[in-house]
Amino acid sequence: MLRSKWFIVAVALQALFLIGLACTSYAADWMGREIRLRTAPVDPRDYLYGDYVILSYEMSQLNTSLWQGGSELPDRGDTVYVALAPDTEGIYAPVAFYPNRAAVPEEQVLIRALVEYQWDHIVTVKYGLERYYVPEGTGETLQRQAGNLLVTVKVAPWGQTVITGVEAR
Numbered sequence: 001m002l003r004s005k006w007f008i009v010a011v012a013l014q015a016l017f018l019i020g021l022a023c024t025s026y027a028a029d030w031m032g033r034e035i036r037l038r039t040a041p042v043d044p045r046d047y048l049y050g051d052y053v054i055l056s057y058e059m060s061q062l063n064t065s066l067w068q069g070g071s072e073l074p075d076r077g078d079t080v081y082v083a084l085a086p087d088t089e090g091i092y093a094p095v096a097f098y099p100n101r102a103a104v105p106e107e108q109v110l111i112r113a114l115v116e117y118q119w120d121h122i123v124t125v126k127y128g129l130e131r132y133y134v135p136e137g138t139g140e141t142l143q144r145q146a147g148n149l150l151v152t153v154k155v156a157p158w159g160q161t162v163i164t165g166v167e168a169r
Contacts, residue, residue, distance in 0.1 A: 083102070150169050
């Protein structure tokens with residue numbers, strides 16, 4: 001009897017964990033602030049998941065002059081927080097990046113990123129927004145529009161991001 005109760009508790013905890021993971025993505029979409037980003041895509045194909053576009057963002061190359069963490073730059077694998085602000089067209093671009101979460105003005109958003117490498121006053125980062133799955137057969141069309149795309153992203157108050165759309169500029 002005691003074993004079956006522990007088994008039920010273990011299964012329930014696993015189910016709650018999976019439901020919680022799914023809910024955070026939906027919550028980011030419902031509660032997140034919408035921003036638009038410039039990209040340059042490449043179109044591969046994943047045989048298990050279908051067509052997707054690999055997105056390379058202009059904001060993935062951060063100039064070290066934007067670093068707000070003192071004299072020592074971040075290393076490969078470090079987490080940084082990138083502050084983005086809208087330009088005159090409403091497209092968000094980096095204005096600073098920090099080693100920890102920082103308070104930013106209301107018009108800015110803060111996105112978590114992972115440092116890939118640094119070289120010659122540039123720090124290259126990934127945001128977890130680099131892969132976008134598209135309906136079967138539409139990836140090739142997006143590839144032809146390379147360098148002419150805008151990505152719409154929702155950024156939740158806690159920093160989670162979700163791609164909500166890709167469109168031609």
